[in-house]
Amino acid sequence: MRGACAVPSRVAVMAARCVRLVRRSLPALAFSLRPTPRLLCTAAKQKNNGQNLEEDVGQTDQKTDAPCAEKTLTEEKAKLEEQLKDTMEKYKRALADTENLRQRTQKLVEEAKLYGIQGFCKDLLEVADILEKATQSVPKEEVTEDNPHLKNLYEGLVMTEVQIQKVFTKHGLLRLDPLGAKFDPYEHEALFHTPVEGREPGTVALVNKVGYKLHGRTLRPALVGVVKEA
Numbered sequence: 001m002r003g004a005c006a007v008p009s010r011v012a013v014m015a016a017r018c019v020r021l022v023r024r025s026l027p028a029l030a031f032s033l034r035p036t037p038r039l040l041c042t043a044a045k046q047k048n049n050g051q052n053l054e055e056d057v058g059q060t061d062q063k064t065d066a067p068c069a070e071k072t073l074t075e076e077k078a079k080l081e082e083q084l085k086d087t088m089e090k091y092k093r094a095l096a097d098t099e100n101l102r103q104r105t106q107k108l109v110e111e112a113k114l115y116g117i118q119g120f121c122k123d124l125l126e127v128a129d130i131l132e133k134a135t136q137s138v139p140k141e142e143v144t145e146d147n148p149h150l151k152n153l154y155e156g157l158v159m160t161e162v163q164i165q166k167v168f169t170k171h172g173l174l175r176l177d178p179l180g181a182k183f184d185p186y187e188h189e190a191l192f193h194t195p196v197e198g199r200e201p202g203t204v205a206l207v208n209k210v211g212y213k214l215h216g217r218t219l220r221p222a223l224v225g226v227v228k229e230a
Helices: 002-033 035-116 116-137 150-172
Strands: 172-176 187-193 206-210 212-213 217-220 222-228
Touching: 002 222, 116 217, 150 172, 150 212, 187 206
Parallel strands: 187 222
Antiparallel strands: 172 212, 206 222, 212 217
16 A cells, blocks of 8 residues: 555656746746847848838839820720711711701792792793783774774783783793894794894794793793894
């Protein structure tokens, strides 16, 4: 029994000694592990060198990217300027086309106002021709006081012819009687050419049917005979 109890007591004594040795060694170990100013300085330099290296790399990348970005912006600017130029040209052409369309439309409206009665006037010209032939067919020597009925009828026809010519003039329809005038192919239609003594060649010698112009536009050319050289 005494031998068995002696072993644990020895173990306890040895453990106590180990604990005391560890306690004594802790301050020295802690002091040895404490970072020295030299180590701190070295670590700080390494850290600064790493940061400086990263900054240099970043600046190099920025310097490399700057020309690329500037070139891209320049190309984009050129494209936008070209698009602006094309848009302005299209806008100007559209304005010109719109103005031309407006002028053409205005001209058509004005012509419609002026020449809208063209068909009606052509129909009335036949009436005027009949009145003219009727007055010309009455013998002037028969229009006397001894024949009051014929006289009244003739005077009525003349008054009607005069009035219808006034209405024509009011609406821009003018009578063309080119006897003795120079032949104009835009206003006259030649039925024949004949030499006439005492008349200048190229002039109108005979008017078979008078013509008319509506607001300066020939509505019906005068049917004439033209003098030619003998």
